Amino acid sequence: EVKLLESGGGLVQPGGSLRLSCAASGFTFADFYMSWIRQSPGKAPEWLSFIRNKANSYTTEYNPSVKGRFTISRDDTQNVLYLQMNTLRAEDTAIYYCAKHGWWAPFDYWGQGVMVTVSS
Amino acid sequence: ETVMTQSPTSMSTSIGERVTLNCKASQSVGINVDWYQQTPGQSPKLLIYGASNRHTGVPDRFTGSGFGRDFTLTISNMEAEDLAVYYCLQYGSIPYTFGAGTKLELK
Numbered sequence: 001e002v003k004l005l006e007s008g009g010g011l012v013q014p015g016g017s018l019r020l021s022c023a024a025s026g027f028t029f030a031d032f033y034m035s036w037i038r039q040s041p042g043k044a045p046e047w048l049s050f051i052r053n054k055a056n057s058y059t060t061e062y063n064p065s066v067k068g069r070f071t072i073s074r075d076d077t078q079n080v081l082y083l084q085m086n087t088l089r090a091e092d093t094a095i096y097y098c099a100k101h102g103w104w105a106p107f108d109y110w111g112q113g114v115m116v117t118v119s120s
Numbered sequence: 121e122t123v124m125t126q127s128p129t130s131m132s133t134s135i136g137e138r139v140t141l142n143c144k145a146s147q148s149v150g151i152n153v154d155w156y157q158q159t160p161g162q163s164p165k166l167l168i169y170g171a172s173n174r175h176t177g178v179p180d181r182f183t184g185s186g187f188g189r190d191f192t193l194t195i196s197n198m199e200a201e202d203l204a205v206y207y208c209l210q211y212g213s214i215p216y217t218f219g220a221g222t223k224l225e226l227k
Binding site for chain 1: 154
C-alpha cells in the first residue's frame, strides 16, 4: 500500500523559513518522480514543484509562483521528499501535499497534507 | 500558463442521475488531463488519467473523454458517495494547472 506522510508544518512569521518532509513507503521511491502541491482553504490545488528520479538526473521543475523561494529535494536512501520554503508570505498559507507520480501521469497518490500558516 | 476552466461551478444532482462535468483548456494539452475527486477534509484522489483511463479501483460509472482543449467527466449513475468537488488537471505544459473545481451537491 502506497503511503505518503508529510511533516514539518506549523506557524511561521512572514519572511521566515520552513522545511517540509514527506516520508514514503509501499513503493520503490527511487523509481518515481515526486511533487509538492498546496491548497489554500476553499481553493483549488496548486502544483508547486516536481523532482525527477535518478535516471533523469534528479532534475526539477517549479511553478513560477514559488521559483527562487522554494527548493525541492529527495533522499532516495531514506525514501524522503523535502520542500525547503524561504521568504514565506501570508499567501503561502495552505495545506501542503506531497504526491507520487505514476508511470503515465502525475499525482496518482497523495499524502494527507500538512498545514502551513504564515502570520505574525 | 495553461488555464483550465471548469463548468459548472456547482451542480445539484439526484441519486441515480447521469452527471457531466466539463473542463476547457486555454490551449491544446493533448490527452494530458487528469480528474480528481475531493471530499471534505480529505486529499484529492485520482479518478481518471490520460483523459480517459480509470485509475486503479475507480468504479466504471466514472468515464473521462476529450482531447486537445475540451474534456468531460461523466458519472453514469450518481451515488451518494460521489458528492464531492471534482478538479481537472493539465500536465501538458509546465506549470501544471488545476481547474477551479465543480462541486456536486444533492438537490
